Amino acid sequence: MSLARDDVSARILQGQHILIYNRHVIRVPGAWLANHPGGDLAILHFVGRDATNEIDAFHADTALILRYSIGQLAGDEPWQPLLPPIACGWSRRDDQWLSSASTFHPDSAQVLLVAKDSPAIAPTLATITPPPSTLSLQVQHQHAQAYKHLHKRITDAGLYHTPYLSGYGPEFLRYVSLALVSFYAFRTGWIVISALALGLLWHQLMFFAHDLGHMGVTHNWTYDRLISILIANFIGGLSIGWWVDNHNIHHLVTNHPSHDPDIEHLPFFAISPKFFTNLYSSYYGRILPFDFASRLFVSVQHKLFYIVMLFARFNLYRLSYVSLYNKAFDTKRSRGGKWAWRLEMIGIIFFWTWFAGLVLRNCGSWQKALLYMVVSHVTTSPLHVQIVLSHFSMSTIDLGPTESFPARQLRTTSDVICPESVEFLHGGLHLQVAHHLFPRLPRHNLRNASIMIKEFCKEEGLTYAEFGFVKGNQEVIGVLREVAGMVKDIGQQIKLVADVASVEAREAVNKKMAQGETSDNGNGVLLHSN
Template sequence: MVQFTRSELCTRILEGQHLIIYNRNVLRIPPSWLDAHPGGSLALLHFVGRDATSEIDAYHNDQILPMVNRYSIGTLSEPGPWNPLLPPIAAGWARKDGKWSSEAATWNADSNQVFLVANNSPVLQKSAPTIETLTPLPSNISLEVQEQHSVAYKMLHKRVIDAGLYNTPYLTGYGPEFVRYISLGLISTYAFQHNWLLTSALALGLMWHQLMFFVHDLGHLGVTGNWNIDRIISIIVADFIGGLSIGWWSDNHNVHHLVTNHPSHDPDIEHLPFFAISPKFFSNLYSSYYKRVMPFDSASQFFIRLQHYLFYVVMAFARFNLYRLSYASMYSKLFEKRRARGGRWAVGLEFIGVAFFWWWFGGIVLRGCGSWKKALAYVFVSHAATSPLHVQIVLSHFGMSTDDLGPVESFPDRQLRTTMDVKCPEKWGFIHGGLHLQVAHHLFPRLPRHNLNKASLMVKEFAKEENLTYVEFGFVSANREVIGVLREVAGLVSSLGQQVKLVAEVASTEAKEAVNKKIAQQEAAFTRSRSQKINTWLKLYES
């Protein structure tokens, strides 16, 4: 078996090879599999040059894991924990047609954190990444401690497996869920037939709300564990019944899980112009997911100043944004290679599903309302009824850290640092659809949601043993935390005033660097403040 040094891996990555470490094996991911990977190409690109053992084990079942080593080309020659490289994508580099392309520049101001900004300066332009590009900035966290946490996480994962928590409780778990789905659907239909339009709209919205939790389970292969079966069911539920693309959601959500709360990489916190949960977004960051700059322009400044007031209003209309993102993704797939196992049948079925949705919802339901005013009211009520889902989605992350601690940070550390739980009695857990137990879910994304309560108890023990912070609030307190973050960031927009405006307007590189430096200082103060407040709240909550 060939053994590789860190220097040799650097050389191969700079030549364009996609190398990932798994159980000390060096995996080379060919371009063909990069396109075909069911989890999306970004899920692989974010771990080039890194040890992805914990992530690979968390995302793949026992039937898939033996196939991973088919990509092995050797092992690591150096003993001890792997000292990770910075993936090219994290530095703004991408491979296109066998050549390197610089999509963005790195910005780290006065910290050892790496974020992406527009690459519009000739001084910054390079033809290809270098060894310096792949060398992470000095880290404040210990590689040895992170390795210890990874080993402890592996033992925790084994406990979860041995406890049978990956066995889906079809009857006791999904039996009551389907009773709720069918009941809400029947209520909506009955009310519509009797012209009780708002009652019908409310019941339909609540059914969508509950069904999206089911789609979430299916997207993570947390129901049958079979990609084809779970994908077919999820298309029926998401596309045919809900009008949304499960293909888009899966791509988006997988990235969110792997680079949680990173301002340049996690699409689930990239919501300009309406929301910014960190002053980092004042710097016109580049999104590696959307492949564009997120401008902090006049519109952003206006909305961010008011974001703590507009939060629940925007959540009431959030489903419309899901339509936009779904259909933009579906359109783009018409012009690219099919990347998911199963070929183009999944994409084709999604188009049929969305067309069917607008046939029954637009052509039958809305036309059957009798007038455009009634149809508009029906749309508003049915869509606003899903807003608790969108609030639930952001509760677990908006109040948590958005720092980049570099590739040294372990999988369990990253998930616990960026994710919080929402306390809820087990009997009312269906209202949250399992999303209130996000810490356990982020550590074990394939775990059936009806087993997350048991897993969360194990995770709390793990966090205590490894001296990691497990953040958990009640629903009201969690909402208060999120609103608090939005309010603080809104206040910083006002306090920075003209300095923020300069970022978007000035042409001088030096001036922009000075403004970004000021923003970085504000961010550091903001981070310290948030950390202190969370610790204070936790102490009060525990007492």
């Protein structure tokens, strides 16, 4: 069956989840949407869009996707994308449209969820029609086609083959060594050294959990999820299920203020003045209020950045446990999702049993236990700094659904340059450009992939951003300082307006009181200015 754009639009407005893959019109069933291993948001963000590059990047086998094809696009012109309903604040529940933020719609220039006094009962064709784009659809289509050829080169070069011995062999020796040092130091009473070694172990293991979350180790979802639960939940006390859901969305809508949870850090950080407008987050399903606390922290965020990062792991606990709690009431999860959730809960209980019940309890005193807790958790902070270096200084402007997958990733992501000898400290995540373009790629192969990507960028006229570690930190602090200055400017403007209003009010009162010396108030009472 041949389907035109009007046909696709009508189906979307009827509530069907339609996306395009290699010119196939894919209708995603509600059951599969609820049980998608990458989370339902990963699909909802591409309703009405050509998701060919994204699907190829995140899926090794696309045979299942083609089972849901209901036809092919009419004609041979590049697909003109529609705006996904979720990008307008709309979602479906019980076969009914639900405005996740009934008074929120995209603004006129960018597809951001901002306050508008225009509630509606359902999206319309105008709702899912994106604003005029400054980008050439033909050029973006060319980028997408070139990416497909690049992906084939990457695959043919064998870069999806995991180097178990040469890659993960040294990694496992490092994990075991750190675990043994931490255990031995604890037994001999060297609390700080033990905590430091444990923190370094967590730091290194999170890179391994990251690879597993992307199915970049065994390339089998079940095996990688089992191993990642062991690493993240049982040893690290964090939910790998929450992290995968969060991280997949970050990859798909990188640096989008309304949708990317990895840049939604109010009240502590804002990397764009767009956050001053009380944006609605489609990931968290709530408004991100720019309130007094946000104005206070953001105004000094460049000074607090490293201090906050020291304790970022505690926030990961909070996000993990809130996610696990919410999933306990999710009745639409598949059997696979249920066993993973149960195993994750067992892992969290196991973690706090050994860490709090065996380690902290046997430190000798509550002061030493507190010291152990702080040192072990602060030691992981370079990981959190590493993650933001490649994104905080990059563009947060939304160019709409016309922008191709490779163009968007290259515009919002940068590399951190470092010698090969210390790459293990970065866990391969310093090569974020290659990782974002090919998220399933084993990290030990990212350097070879980056060489091909740079050639691709030259051919397509795209920019490949990379900074040294020091320069990257300077760029991030610079962005934070710039946005903090905007907050202060707003505060000064508010104060100026208040001062002007106060002066005008005093002048009006004084004038009235001066006139009152020769007039009464209408009730026979003489007004005096004392």
